[in-house]
Amino acid sequence: MKRIGFLLVSATLALSACGGSQQTTIAPDGKPLPKVYRIGSGDSSKIQFRMLDSINSLRQASGAAPLQLDAKLNAAAATHSRDMSIQNRPWHFGSDGSSPIDRVRRVGYFGQLKGENISETYESELETLGAWMEDPSTRNVIMDKTATHMGFSYFQEQSGKIWWTLVTGAPTGSLQLAAN
DSSP, rough: HHHHHHHHHHHHHHHHHTTTOOOOOBBBSSSBOOOOOOOEEEOOHHHHHHHHHHHHHHHHHTTTTOOOEOOOHHHHHHHHHHHHHHHHOOSSSOOTTTTTTHHHHHTOOOOOEEEEEEEEESOOOOHHHHHHSHHHHHHHHHHHHTEEEEEEEEEOOSOOOOOEEEEEEEESSSSOOOOO
């Protein structure tokens, strides 16, 4: 009996050591401070497909057709994410004065631009999607039933701050802008 008790105590101690110490830092307002979400060097395509799958699940639930990733729109999103970091502000215009339409044209996408969502955060892509879904203007870009393609990318600074850009489009028609 002593032997079983000793084994149980030993196993409990071993398991508690495996858990590590997860301390939560509390802000002055009593809420936990966010943890920095670090993106690994090989995670880019995983993040893009995780976002695509999440958006398509939301679209399917509302009766909208799924989006497809578009390499050109991904390139436009990546360029803008890096540029927002350089400018240190989240906005829809590039440091050279370019608009979302200018950026998708530069990468060779000549379909219809449906919209652009941007964010500056320390949160993951799915937390960012959650925030976008709470705001009607950014939600409309994601749920636009006429959109068929999307580009999604990010740029993470050394500090951990992440600049996210989502671009949606449709392959044919005239270029229009619904930036949010």
